[in-house]
Amino acid sequence: MDQWVEPCLVLLPGLPALSAALAPLTAAGRPLRAARVSIGLTTATFAVALALLAAVLRAPQGSVTLVQFGPAGLMLDPLAVAMAVLVAGISLIVHVYAKRYMADEPGYARFFALLDAMTAVILLMVTASDLVVLLATWFLVGVLLYFLLGFDTTREASGRYAFWTFLTFRVGDLPLVAAALLLWHGYGTLQLPELFARVAAQPHLAVGGVPVAATAALLVALAAFARSAQFPLHTWLPYTMDGPTPVSALMHAGIVNAGGFLFNRFAPLFIHTPDVLHLAFVVGLVTALIGSALMLTQNDIKKSLGYSTMGQMGFMIMECGLGAFSLAIYHLIAHGLFKATLFLGSGNVIGDTRKDDGVPADDIYTFVVERRPLRAVKVPWLLAALITVLVPAVVLGLSHWLVAADFFHKQGAVVLLFFGWVTGAQVFFAIHKLPSENPWRSLTFVLLSFVIVVIGYTVIAHAFEMFLYPDPVMRDATYAAAGINLLVFDLLIVAVTVALVGAWLVTFYAQSLDLEGRPGTLWHAVYLNLYALFSREFYVSDVYLRLSRAAVDSAKRVNVALRWM
Amino acid sequence: MMVQWIAALVMLQLLPLSLAVNAVLQALPAAVRAALLLALPLGGAALLASLPPPSATVAQALQGLALLTALLYGWRLLAVRELFIWARLQATSAWPLVWLAWLHGVGGGWLLAVAAALALPAAVLTVLGCALRQRTGGAYLGLRGRLGAAFPRLGAALAVAVLAALAAPPFPGFFAVLGLLALLPAPAAVAVLALWLLWSWAAARLWQLALYGPAWPRPAGRSDLGAAAAAGWVALAAAAVALALIGSWTWSMR
Numbered sequence: 130m131d132q133w134v135e136p137c138l139v140l141l142p143g144l145p146a147l148s149a150a151l152a153p154l155t156a157a158g159r160p161l162r163a164a165r166v167s168i169g170l171t172t173a174t175f176a177v178a179l180a181l182l183a184a185v186l187r188a189p190q191g192s193v194t195l196v197q198f199g200p201a202g203l204m205l206d207p208l209a210v211a212m213a214v215l216v217a218g219i220s221l222i223v224h225v226y227a228k229r230y231m232a233d234e235p236g237y238a239r240f241f242a243l244l245d246a247m248t249a250v251i252l253l254m255v256t257a258s259d260l261v262v263l264l265a266t267w268f269l270v271g272v273l274l275y276f277l278l279g280f281d282t283t284r285e286a287s288g289r290y291a292f293w294t295f296l297t298f299r300v301g302d303l304p305l306v307a308a309a310l311l312l313w314h315g316y317g318t319l320q321l322p323e324l325f326a327r328v329a330a331q332p333h334l335a336v337g338g339v340p341v342a343a344t345a346a347l348l349v350a351l352a353a354f355a356r357s358a359q360f361p362l363h364t365w366l367p368y369t370m371d372g373p374t375p376v377s378a379l380m381h382a383g384i385v386n387a388g389g390f391l392f393n394r395f396a397p398l399f400i401h402t403p404d405v406l407h408l409a410f411v412v413g414l415v416t417a418l419i420g421s422a423l424m425l426t427q428n429d430i431k432k433s434l435g436y437s438t439m440g441q442m443g444f445m446i447m448e449c450g451l452g453a454f455s456l457a458i459y460h461l462i463a464h465g466l467f468k469a470t471l472f473l474g475s476g477n478v479i480g481d482t483r484k485d486d487g488v489p490a491d492d493i494y495t496f497v498v499e500r501r502p503l504r505a506v507k508v509p510w511l512l513a514a515l516i517t518v519l520v521p522a523v524v525l526g527l528s529h530w531l532v533a534a535d536f537f538h539k540q541g542a543v544v545l546l547f548f549g550w551v552t553g554a555q556v557f558f559a560i561h562k563l564p565s566e567n568p569w570r571s572l573t574f575v576l577l578s579f580v581i582v583v584i585g586y587t588v589i590a591h592a593f594e595m596f597l598y599p600d601p602v603m604r605d606a607t608y609a610a611a612g613i614n615l616l617v618f619d620l621l622i623v624a625v626t627v628a629l630v631g632a633w634l635v636t637f638y639a640q641s642l643d644l645e646g647r648p649g650t651l652w653h654a655v656y657l658n659l660y661a662l663f664s665r666e667f668y669v670s671d672v673y674l675r676l677s678r679a680a681v682d683s684a685k686r687v688n689v690a691l692r693w694m
Numbered sequence: 695m696m697v698q699w700i701a702a703l704v705m706l707q708l709l710p711l712s713l714a715v716n717a718v719l720q721a722l723p724a725a726v727r728a729a730l731l732l733a734l735p736l737g738g739a740a741l742l743a744s745l746p747p748p749s750a751t752v753a754q755a756l757q758g759l760a761l762l763t764a765l766l767y768g769w770r771l772l773a774v775r776e777l778f779i780w781a782r783l784q785a786t787s788a789w790p791l792v793w794l795a796w797l798h799g800v801g802g803g804w805l806l807a808v809a810a811a812l813a814l815p816a817a818v819l820t821v822l823g824c825a826l827r828q829r830t831g832g833a834y835l836g837l838r839g840r841l842g843a844a845f846p847r848l849g850a851a852l853a854v855a856v857l858a859a860l861a862a863p864p865f866p867g868f869f870a871v872l873g874l875l876a877l878l879p880a881p882a883a884v885a886v887l888a889l890w891l892l893w894s895w896a897a898a899r900l901w902q903l904a905l906y907g908p909a910w911p912r913p914a915g916r917s918d919l920g921a922a923a924a925a926g927w928v929a930l931a932a933a934a935v936a937l938a939l940i941g942s943w944t945w946s947m948r
Contacts, residue, residue: 199943199946200942200943200946201943235843261872261942261946264863264872265863265864265868266863268862268863268868269862269863272857272862275898275901276853279901279905279906282839282840282842282843282905282906283840283909284906285906285907287906288901288902288905288906288907289902289906292898292899292901292902295894295898296894296895296898299890299891299894299895300891303887303890303891306872306875306887306890307883307884307887310875310876310883313876314876319946337880339880680769680772681772681773681899682773684769684770684771684772684773685773687769687770688770688773688774691713691770692717693720693774693779693783694713694714694716694717694720
């Protein structure tokens with residue numbers, strides 16, 4: 130790559146680190162100056178990230194830039210630059226938003242210093258080329274997040290939930306430390322490129338009877354599960370809403386999805402460990418289901434958003450488990466952007482709600498005052514639903530004809546298409562719910578949007594995959610590692626499709642199905658108990674709380690017995 | 695030789711001697727205690743470095759005892775709210791790691807560096823405990839919180855010192871623990887990882903008590919740390935970080 134890339138790579142985490150040091154120093158008596166310094170340097174960081182992206186795009190495929198400082202080092206590859214652009218971009222938006230949002234808060238300069246430090250540490254993490262820097266930054270993200278989430282010290286709740294987040298992150302840090310130690314003992318290097326080359330040469334190496342790659346991959350996956358709020362290590366996420374809104378945006382957009390980054394960074398390790406990928410798929414699936422179910426049953430909208438993120442993280446890990454590593458990064462970026470938008474726009478929603486009188490529009494008002502038809506006409510739903518089945522079938526058939534004769538056997542391609550179909554069908558439902566005076570025009574929109582989503586999703590995901598993993602051998606290896614028996618795979622796809630369609634139908638006919646049952650019946654009792662179970666979040670937090678209190682109480686008793694000696 | 699062994703066991707306290715050493719430390723004035731919290735492990739490490747390695751059986755027993763001491767005191771740390779006791783018990787939990795380093799071949803200047811990295815935070819916390827006691831009449835953190843609002847500089851110094859005590863990066867303890875973990879066999883490494891988690895848990899509980907909760911109104915006539923004192927603490931932290939980075943670099947280049 131070009132000569133200027135190496136200094137820019139150092140500047141990437143260096144600029145926000147400098148800002149973290151400068152912001153409080155420049156703020157004496159004029160706190161706004163801290164924000165200006167911070168935003169200026171974050172803008173420069175984003176510009177550096179974009180320049181590095183241009184350099185990576187111009188460079189020959191597969192080239193990686195390394196900058197060594199003794200044993201530590203930085204690395205610029207497609208994954209690092211994609212993450213750097215996302216993190217620097219969202220950090221800049223959050224900085225600009227926080228300038229006014231946090232203006233009345235005490236510790237204004239401290240807030241910007243912490244935000245800058247967090248940006249620097251995440252950028253260092255995504256560009257780390259050795260295990261020690263990766264471990265140190267992985268650890269530091271948890272520490273800084275504690276102080277950011279607990280920024281408002283007048284709220285005991287924010288401190289309490291920052292504490293839980295910190296503790297869960299630490300639980301997740303330790304498997305990564307263990308994985309690093311095991312890899313170092315097994316392969317004798319801490320440098321990631323060298324390590325992956327050695328793993329490729331000896332994937333089945335064992336130390337003391339322990340298979341190094343498989344065990345390390347499992348430990349890395351555990352670290353990713355904790356960071357990305359996978360069940361049962363998810364309890365910290367929905368409660369972090371007590372932190373300042375800009376922190377929520379940064380956290381949901383750039384920190385919680387570090388699990389997906391970790392899977393991609395260690396992809397050369399995971400391609401030799403199919404069982405770990407299958408485990409990731411199951412954990413991701415369970416998390417996606419539980420997160421989505423809990424999202425629907427919460428009466429606190431912020432907690433509901435937290436569980437929504439948990440569900441999305443489940444999807445992301447599931448994609449990794451299916452070998453669609455690049456799709457996980459694509460998902461991570463897309464989720465990061467829309468969740469940041471949701472959080473930063475949440476103040477407007479509250480403002481709009483205050484202006485609204487809260488009276489629902491009734492049919493007579495709509496007809497007389499707004500002069501709109503009394504009854505909105507909806508798209509013929511069976512016809513529209515048929516589209517959701519026909520479009521993927523046509524895409525699959527065309528791919529079989531145009532792309533490859535064995536397309537049906539490429540599990541990775543089918544997985545991409547499947548995710549495209551799920552997303553497209555969601556769009557269909559969203560449009561179908563909208564009343565329209567011209568159903569045929571809506572139908573055209575349904576068809577168009579569905580085709581765009583399915584093909585667009587598949588094409589974009591494929592293009593993104595080509596960018597992140599230009600080596601076709603590596604691409605095939607990730608899907609091959611995650612691959613399962615073809616018959617089981619087909620059955621799984623059919624089963625998930627049936628489950629999804631069934632769930633959509635139940636949702637659609639929820640009112641007429643009378644899901645609650647009549648009071649006094651057994652089903653009603655089961656329904657209520659299930660609802661209680663969901664609304665208490667499966668008692669997972671309660672169990673953790675009991676266990677931690679027991680540990681502290683018993684320590685207290687021992688201290689008293691030993692007279693604090 | 696026997697005298698040196700006993701002296702090492704006292705200075706780098708292991709169970710059951712740790713109970714007696716802790717009792718003595720508690721009875722001493724805080725300033726003396728802070729000095730001893732630094733001097734004892736350094737002296738102990740110097741003594742260990744001059745001793746020949748023990749037989750395999752003794753080494754095994756010592757490793758078990760060191761891990762037991764570290765884990766017991768680490769666990770007990772969870773329930774401590776008084777800063778002086780916290781610093782003393784944290785030191786008792788950290789120093790056994792010097793034994794582990796020695797048992798796995800670390801000697802000479804490196805052993806002293808490991809001892810210093812693990813001992814410094816407890817000594818600093820004791821000094822900061824004195825500063826807190828001067829301002830609030832005690833160093834108990836359970837009754838009043840929001841120390842940062844009343845004494846921003848002291849609160850920040852405490853938060854950073856606790857960060858160093860839990861062996862967070864880029865403080866020396868992080869690199870010392872990481873270097874030690876690389877030397878240990880798997881079962882001992884797992885125990886040290888558990889210990890690391892206990893330290894983090896205890897540190898986060900201490901932050902909770904110090905930084906949140908009902909406000910701690912600043913007593914009349916009591917000011918925060920002076921600018922010179924604050925600059926001194928910042929310089930100490932920066933020096934510790936710089937030494938840690940240089941030390942870990944040199945260690946990895948061996």
